[in-house]
Amino acid sequence: MNDSLAIETIGLTKKFGNFTAVDDVSLQIQRGEIFGFLGPNGAGKSTTIKSILDLIRPTTGECRVLGLDSRADAVEIRRHLGFLPADLALYPSLTGKQTLAYLGHLRGGVDWKWIDQLAERFDADLSKKISEYSSGNRQKVGLIQAFMHKPQVLILDEPITGLDPLVQLEFHTLMREHVSQGNTVFLSSHTISEVERVADRVGFIRRGHLIAVETMSELHDKALGRITLEFAEPVPASVFEGIEGVHEVTTEGPTVTAQYEGSMAPLLKVATEREVVSVSSASVDLDEIFLEFYRDEVQAADAAASDGGEGAAA
């Protein structure tokens, strides 16, 4: 299993009754990368993860972790895997330390020095009972148990829920350290900024369909900017159409909003021919980039989902 992919899904499909939560998803995640798995609520992120972990079984298709089959080799896979579930639940009557001891025993022992280091880095108090923790402190215990055995593959489902910004920062540092040692992180999130900050590649899932997988650098090249210009008097949208790199223009009285790709110089050149009162600009969210660049795929996914009947995705 030395040179196999870290995680691979092959035509993964999961149906719950008539509802297709995940439809023919094929992913290849390399070793040593942070893979961001992005999509709105109910898109099929958690269903994909649960299939990889053998908590649920694919209707068709298969999942492999480190070259091992997710069903036949489930126990062997989990030896090399750390998992943080979304909406984490732990045993209320155990303290943080006992929780880690329990899960550690089930792993056949863990390095407590490393756990102490992790606890220190996350500023986690392990002496209290889980039932007495705030959700953020509980999440810290969840993160520690995922990292505590230095797993080759880490699957994290919405990991920063409830964490304060300082701890988030420490978590991101830890994640990069972990990957620099040749390990892999599969990071599922609907928080765009987090994925943007840490991921090497990003997969975008919508209504159970994998729309696209892009490297972060490609995405940055595609990155759309959004500029809002306020003029002294109303300007028709047609003035800005056809300018190089400009994607979409909307006007509201004297205010013009445009999305553009690459340099904003050509747009500004046209704009400054008139009296500009104010200018503001911002980058566009990742999911908007996906929606813009993969319009056809998104529409196909939406149409397929509507045909297959509606329901709640896991």
Added chain:
Amino acid sequence: MMLRSLYLKTVRDRWVSALIGVGSLFLIAWMVLAVYGGLDSEAVDVFESLPPAYLSLIGIPADSGSAGLAISMLFNFIGPFVIAGIAVSMGSAAIAGEERDGTMNLLATVPRSRSRILRSKTAGVLTIVVGMTTISWLSYLAAIAITGSDTGSLNLIAATVQVGAVAILYGSVALAIGAGTGNQALASGVAVAFIVVSFLGAGLLPLIDGWADWAKIFPWYYISGSQPLNNGVDWTQVAGLLGIAIILYVLAWWGFNRRDVQSGGARAPMLERLRSNPHLAKAFALLSGSGSVRSIASRAFTDLRALLVIAGFGVLFMGFVVGVMFPSISDSVGGLVDSMPESVLAMVGFADFSTATGWYFGEMLTILAPIAVSVVAISAGVALAGEEKNRTIGVLLGTPTSRNKVARGKAIAVIFGSVVVGFATFAGIALGNLAASLEMSYWNIAAAGLLLVGLGMVLGAAAFLGGALTGKTSVALGAGVGLAVLGWGMNSFLPINPDLANWAKISPFYYYSGENPLEEGMNWGHMGVLLAIAAVLTLVGILAYNRRDLRG
């Protein structure tokens, strides 16, 4: 001055479970009446030959026939347990349940006073309890009509009123503790313990010379103390019960208005103070602490420790007390039993209380010990589905642990839990035997303990299978409790009718107590049947658990 929407929600949340409770009462009434009805005129003759002293002991008039015996069981035993049980569960959840779920934070911020919230909740609880009591009465009438039973001059309405008043009192105890502390577990625990202690006190104290009047301090006594089936409603008693309920309501109001609202589960300050006492801290850690984290099985087993301590010491204590009581009651009960023909004793399932083995069988082995072992074993069986309900299965199966191992660990806890209760039962009876010099065979006492282990394993395995198939704790609990109640009912009532007697063999209780192990000794065949059923249920459960999608 009530909050209509809150009232309606309280009623809506519970009417289904209340109806299921009443529905099962109806089924039991039907079954019992059908069985007794099948005994025909011969039984009535026998019944009329019963000594009046016996009839008065069980609180039915002589002209009501064998159906009267069945009805008195419904009113004095199963009915009040079900109705008071639901009253307690609603009373404890009324205020404290909202706090445990964290929804009290929302409720307390609407512009309505806490008094009105309490009032509306209480009205909802009362509606369900009164409604349930009324419908249970109607369902008994229906069962009587369907089976064409003749209940003579029995005053069913009067008995219904007494049961309702007692249930309201128990519900008020739970409401007052829940509203006063915000701790739902404490409220339901204390109220249920109060019911059990009352039931035992009201039933056992009158058997001891000079102690009879002490039974009156227990609410349970007022269900049948004045024999309402014969004598009609004792309005003084009902007014007294309701008066105490009102005082408890005022206490609930006072407590709820002067304390902090809790969120996500509360601790009683008194318990906190006890917990911080270094002498008691160890005992508390044992009961409510964390338990073992060595392995799945040891963790599952130590999760049961609070139940094990209560159930284990319960049967140990009762086993001892029942034995010590025997010499003082054997004369009075013995004389009564001696005056009855043998065939009558067999028919009414009234164990021969004149012998120590019969006394133990009737007082200890037919009800108390099975309840203790089923509470422990069924909880252990439900725990498999609990990992899914509590959504901890994700983290658990994030470790290199197979589903097989998880399921096996939970199944082992069912076995160990049953063994502990079985051993405590053996030890309790053995102690009583020794203390009162009853001269029962210790081998036979051990046989009773062993068969109890077998029974617990079957009931726990049923809950385990229900959870393994569905991942739902409600299904698991339903499977375990359903098998326990139905099995107990079938084994208790079917043998009374010779035509149906053989059907009792499909009940696991038949193999546990179809014969009295204290007299007959160990029946390895029966033990084998119990173990085989438990093994099959568990294996099917493990297979199913390996095959399906996990929840949570």
